[in-house]
Amino acid sequence: MRGIFLVAWLALLPGVALAGSATDVTVQQQWVRYLLPNIPAGGYLVMVNNSNMPATLTGASSPACSSLMLHESMNMGGTAMMMPVTSVPVPAHGQAELVEGGYHLMCMGPKMKPGDKIAITLDFGDGTSEVVSAPVYGAMGAP
Numbered sequence: 427m428r429g430i431f432l433v434a435w436l437a438l439l440p441g442v443a444l445a446g447s448a449t450d451v452t453v454q455q456q457w458v459r460y461l462l463p464n465i466p467a468g469g470y471l472v473m474v475n476n477s478n479m480p481a482t483l484t485g486a487s488s489p490a491c492s493s494l495m496l497h498e499s500m501n502m503g504g505t506a507m508m509m510p511v512t513s514v515p516v517p518a519h520g521q522a523e524l525v526e527g528g529y530h531l532m533c534m535g536p537k538m539k540p541g542d543k544i545a546i547t548l549d550f551g552d553g554t555s556e557v558v559s560a561p562v563y564g565a566m567g568a569p
């Protein structure tokens with residue numbers, strides 16, 4: 427009896443550990459701006475952290491991009507620039523926005539057209555990932 431009880435208890439452990447560390451981030455308002463095949467497409471969205479643990483976006487990928495990078499736009503001595511970043515923090519019970527002029531996704535080699543919906547996988551620091559479907563708009567953004 428005792429042996430069976432121990433095995434059952436151990437089997438529960440991974441589930442308990444997972445529940446304690448799972449990212450509880452809701453992704454909203456996702457969309458992609460597509461210009462031309464040889465111009466990287468920008469990806470924008472809002473991440474809402476519903477938990478009391480800080481979360482971190484650590485990467486992204488999409489079958490519609492040869493690579494999908496995390497970027498941050500900044501102003502360096504009056505010149506607008508963008509730099510790759512390794513992560514974007516999402517504070518506990520807070521949110522992080524990927525927007526024009528701030529953190530954003532950069533889709534290199536975009537294979538899409540306005541009107542499409544592309545799948546974007548967002549990877550988080552706790553090892554979880556989330557797939558969202560993002561509508562593709564043209565230069566003017568949402569119609």
Ligand SMILES: [Cu+2]
Pocket residue numbers: 497498508509530531532
């Ligand atoms: Cu960029």
